Amino acid sequence: MSDLLIKNVRVLDGEPSEILIRKGRIAAIGDNLDGAGADVEDAGGRIAIPGLTEAHTHLDKSLLGYDWYHNDVGGGNLMAMIDNERQMKQRLGLDPHVQSMRHALQTAAYGATLIRSHVDIDTTGGLKALEGVLETAEKLADVVEIQTVAFPQSGLMIAPGTAELLDEAMKMGADLMGGLDPCGVDHDPKGHLDTIFDLASKHGKGIDIHLHERGELGAFSMEQILDRAEALGMKGLLTVSHAFCLGMPDPARVTPLLERLGALEASIMTTAPASSPAPLVKQMAQYGIRFGAGNDGIQDTWGPYGNGDMLERAKFVGLRSNLRSDAEMYMALDVCAGGGAEAMGLERRELKVGAPGDLGIVEGVAVAHAIVTHAPRKLVVKAGRVTARDGTTLMDAP
Amino acid sequence: MSDLLIKNVRVLDGEPSEILIRKGRIAAIGDNLDGAGADVEDAGGRIAIPGLTEAHTHLDKSLLGYDWYHNDVGGGNLMAMIDNERQMKQRLGLDPHVQSMRHALQTAAYGATLIRSHVDIDTTGGLKALEGVLETAEKLADVVEIQTVAFPQSGLMIAPGTAELLDEAMKMGADLMGGLDPCGVDHDPKGHLDTIFDLASKHGKGIDIHLHERGELGAFSMEQILDRAEALGMKGLLTVSHAFCLGMPDPARVTPLLERLGALEASIMTTAPASSPAPLVKQMAQYGIRFGAGNDGIQDTWGPYGNGDMLERAKFVGLRSNLRSDAEMYMALDVCAGGGAEAMGLERRELKVGAPGDLGIVEGVAVAHAIVTHAPRKLVVKAGRVTARDGTTLMDAP
CATH class of the missing domain: 2.30.40.10 (Urease, subunit C, domain 1)
Structure with missing residues (x-):
C-alpha cells in the first residue's frame, strides 16, 4: 500500500x-x-x-540506549580518539546491528528517508559492524534506504590485514569504498589511495573518503585523489567527506580543485562544522559540485553532540554558510534533502x-x-x- | 519571599x-x-x-509576536542590512517596550537571569528604543537583571546628531556606551573612538563595542580601542563584542592583542559564530580575558535564527571551540553562566x-x-x- x-x-x-x-x-x-x-x-x-537525506553518518558507533558516556578524551588528538573508540566498543560489547537500528530509526523519526553510513572495518572488529548495518538496512528497507561505505577508521597501511577485510566487505555488499586522511592517519598517501582506488575499481563501486586534512596538506591529498579519479574516469563516483581544505582562504589554490571536482560531477559531504574551515553552499553550487550534509556520528565516544535530525543540520548548514534570506534557507534545506540525495547518486527528493x-x-x-x-x-x-x-x-x- | x-x-x-x-x-x-x-x-x-547569562543581545529589535518576517535581504551587505532594519522598524511600528518584554521573558524562560542588551540609538528612532528597554528592565527586575548599552547601530560620524543622542542616552541611565566597527561603518576610526571614549569618560561608564571587522582591519581597530582604554585606565570597563579578528590565524599578530586585553581585565562577548573566525574558549582563559556569550538578535530582520536559549548557545560555544569532553562542556556552560556574568562586571553565577x-x-x-x-x-x-x-x-x- x-x-x-x-x-x-x-x-x-x-x-x-x-x-x-x-x-x-x-x-x-x-x-x-x-x-x-x-x-x-x-x-x-x-x-x-x-524527505531528508543523512548523507554522512556512522550507524555502527552511536551509544544510543547505553548509559551516558562520560568523555575524558576531548578533541585534541585524532589517533587517541580513534584508539579510545575501538577499545570502548570492545569494552561495552557494542552490537552494531542494535546500535544501527536505534540510530537509523531515530534519524528516520526526524524525517530522513535516505542514509549513507560509513561502517568501521578494522582488524579488531573485522566485518561484524558491516554485518550488523547490512542487517539493519534490510530490515528498514521500507523506512529508510541505507547505503554503506566500507571504512578503514583505524587506518589501512598502518594496520596490515585491513585491505583484505575491505575487499571482503565489498564482496559482502558494501555500496562504496571508504578511506581516511591518507597523510594524517596512514602517513602514506600513495599506498592508501592506490589501495582504495584499486579495490573500488575491482568491485566497480564508487569511493567516499574522509578528508579532514586542512590547508595545504588537504589540498595535496585532494590532488592525489583527483588524479586517480580522473585517470579511472570515475564521473559521478567520487565523494570526499568533510574536505576542510576547500575552506582554505586562498582562491588561487582552491579554485582549480573546485573546477576538477565539478568536472568529475563529484560529491562533497559536510557536517557544516563550526570549528574548522569548510566547503560552503554557494561555492559548491557555483562549481556544479554535488553537496550533501550529515550529522556524522551522534552521541558516541567522539563527543556528546548530534541527534540524527537533518532539519537541525539544515540550520547548521545555514549558520556555517551565513545563509539568512528565505531563498538562502531553501538552499540550506536542499543540501539536507534533494541535494544530499543527488550527492549520494540517487534521485533528488523534492516536492x-x-x-x-x-x-x-x-x-x-x-x-x-x-x-x-x-x-x-x-x-x-x-x-x-x-x-x-x-x-x-x-x-x-x- | x-x-x-x-x-x-x-x-x-x-x-x-x-x-x-x-x-x-x-x-x-x-x-x-x-x-x-x-x-x-x-x-x-x-x-x-x-543562572544563565545572555551577555550580548538586542532586546529592542526582535519581531517576536509579529507575523513571520520573510527575509529577502540576506547577509552579504552590512549597510544594506542596517538600512533595511531601520526602515522595517518604522514600517512595522515596532514598540521597543513590547518587543523587549517578549524577548526578555522568553530568554528568562530558558533560564537566563542576566541580560546585557544593546539598544539602537539613531536619528530616526531617537531615544524611543532605550525608553522602552529601560521600562522593561524596571518591570522585570525580579525576573532578569538587564544592562543596557547605548548603541549607534546606524553609525555615529556618518549620522550627525547621533553623538548628542548617545550623551542623552547615558543621562537617561544606559549602563554602558556602545560602538560599532569604527572603520567598517563610520570609515573614521579616530572620530568614532574618540567620541565614544569621551562619552564613556564623561559619564563614568564602561564601553561595549561591536567589532565585526576581520583580520588586519579588526586588529588595527582593536589596537586603537586598546590604546584609548589603556590611556584612560579602564581596567574591567572594556568589552569588545564579536572580536572576529582574534580568530585570525597569526599568533604573532593576535598574541599581543590578547595580552593587552588580559592586562586590562577586558571582556569579550561572542555568539560562537560558525561562519566567521572567532575568539575561542581556551584562548580567552589562557590570557585571563573575561568571556561571555550571547544569542545576538533573535528572529529579526537580520535573520531567522535564535530563540534566547543560552543553554543551546552553550552547545554552539562547544561546537565552535571544538569542546567534547565533560570537563570541556563545563567550560562551555560557564561561558554562558558565571563567566558571562563576570564579563558583564557582575558576580559569578555558580552553584x-x-x-x-x-x-x-x-x-x-x-x-x-x-x-x-x-x-x-x-x-x-x-x-x-x-x-x-x-x-x-x-x-x-x-
Whole structure:
C-alpha cells in the first residue's frame, strides 16, 4: 500500500493544498485531487518538506540506549580518539546491528528517508559492524534506504590485514569504498589511495573518503585523489567527506580543485562544522559540485553532540554558510534533502510530480521557521507509506 | 519571599541532594537541610545549573509576536542590512517596550537571569528604543537583571546628531556606551573612538563595542580601542563584542592583542559564530580575558535564527571551540553562566554557598546531555524566587 493523499498541506511556503502519492511517487499536487483508494492524512495546514537525506553518518558507533558516556578524551588528538573508540566498543560489547537500528530509526523519526553510513572495518572488529548495518538496512528497507561505505577508521597501511577485510566487505555488499586522511592517519598517501582506488575499481563501486586534512596538506591529498579519479574516469563516483581544505582562504589554490571536482560531477559531504574551515553552499553550487550534509556520528565516544535530525543540520548548514534570506534557507534545506540525495547518486527528493514519494510534515509558520525551530516531525512518509508520527517511528527500535 | 529549598536535585553531575537559598543567596548545599520557613520545590532528580547569562543581545529589535518576517535581504551587505532594519522598524511600528518584554521573558524562560542588551540609538528612532528597554528592565527586575548599552547601530560620524543622542542616552541611565566597527561603518576610526571614549569618560561608564571587522582591519581597530582604554585606565570597563579578528590565524599578530586585553581585565562577548573566525574558549582563559556569550538578535530582520536559549548557545560555544569532553562542556556552560556574568562586571553565577540564588533545573542524564538536548527548563529561579516553570515564565509577555 503506497497510495496516500495528504490534505490541507502547505508545499514549502505555499497555500494549503493537497499532495497525492501513487505507487510510491508524487502523482499530483493541487486542490480536490482524486484520492480514490488512497489512504488519507490531514496535515492540519502544516508544511511539507522533501524527505531528508543523512548523507554522512556512522550507524555502527552511536551509544544510543547505553548509559551516558562520560568523555575524558576531548578533541585534541585524532589517533587517541580513534584508539579510545575501538577499545570502548570492545569494552561495552557494542552490537552494531542494535546500535544501527536505534540510530537509523531515530534519524528516520526526524524525517530522513535516505542514509549513507560509513561502517568501521578494522582488524579488531573485522566485518561484524558491516554485518550488523547490512542487517539493519534490510530490515528498514521500507523506512529508510541505507547505503554503506566500507571504512578503514583505524587506518589501512598502518594496520596490515585491513585491505583484505575491505575487499571482503565489498564482496559482502558494501555500496562504496571508504578511506581516511591518507597523510594524517596512514602517513602514506600513495599506498592508501592506490589501495582504495584499486579495490573500488575491482568491485566497480564508487569511493567516499574522509578528508579532514586542512590547508595545504588537504589540498595535496585532494590532488592525489583527483588524479586517480580522473585517470579511472570515475564521473559521478567520487565523494570526499568533510574536505576542510576547500575552506582554505586562498582562491588561487582552491579554485582549480573546485573546477576538477565539478568536472568529475563529484560529491562533497559536510557536517557544516563550526570549528574548522569548510566547503560552503554557494561555492559548491557555483562549481556544479554535488553537496550533501550529515550529522556524522551522534552521541558516541567522539563527543556528546548530534541527534540524527537533518532539519537541525539544515540550520547548521545555514549558520556555517551565513545563509539568512528565505531563498538562502531553501538552499540550506536542499543540501539536507534533494541535494544530499543527488550527492549520494540517487534521485533528488523534492516536492514535484514524478519525484519519489518521500516527505515530512513539519511544524512552523514558514520553511525558515521550521528549520530554525526543528520541532518533532508531525508525519514522515517514505514512498507513500507513513513511517513516523509525532516524532516517533511506527517501527520500534530494539 | 526569597527563601527556597530545592530537594532531590543534582548539582551539575553530582548525586541528588538539596540546595537551600536564603535572602536571595545560596545558603547551603547538602542533605537534610533545615528549610524552616522556606518554600519547597522537588526537582525530581533533575540537574541544577547556574543562572544563565545572555551577555550580548538586542532586546529592542526582535519581531517576536509579529507575523513571520520573510527575509529577502540576506547577509552579504552590512549597510544594506542596517538600512533595511531601520526602515522595517518604522514600517512595522515596532514598540521597543513590547518587543523587549517578549524577548526578555522568553530568554528568562530558558533560564537566563542576566541580560546585557544593546539598544539602537539613531536619528530616526531617537531615544524611543532605550525608553522602552529601560521600562522593561524596571518591570522585570525580579525576573532578569538587564544592562543596557547605548548603541549607534546606524553609525555615529556618518549620522550627525547621533553623538548628542548617545550623551542623552547615558543621562537617561544606559549602563554602558556602545560602538560599532569604527572603520567598517563610520570609515573614521579616530572620530568614532574618540567620541565614544569621551562619552564613556564623561559619564563614568564602561564601553561595549561591536567589532565585526576581520583580520588586519579588526586588529588595527582593536589596537586603537586598546590604546584609548589603556590611556584612560579602564581596567574591567572594556568589552569588545564579536572580536572576529582574534580568530585570525597569526599568533604573532593576535598574541599581543590578547595580552593587552588580559592586562586590562577586558571582556569579550561572542555568539560562537560558525561562519566567521572567532575568539575561542581556551584562548580567552589562557590570557585571563573575561568571556561571555550571547544569542545576538533573535528572529529579526537580520535573520531567522535564535530563540534566547543560552543553554543551546552553550552547545554552539562547544561546537565552535571544538569542546567534547565533560570537563570541556563545563567550560562551555560557564561561558554562558558565571563567566558571562563576570564579563558583564557582575558576580559569578555558580552553584556555591554564598553565590547569588540564580539557577535553573534542567532535563538530562548529565550536564553535557542537558547542553546538547537543551529541553525546556523545568524550573528557573532568580534570587530564590521561582520565575519560570516548564519552559514558561510566571509573568505573561504582552
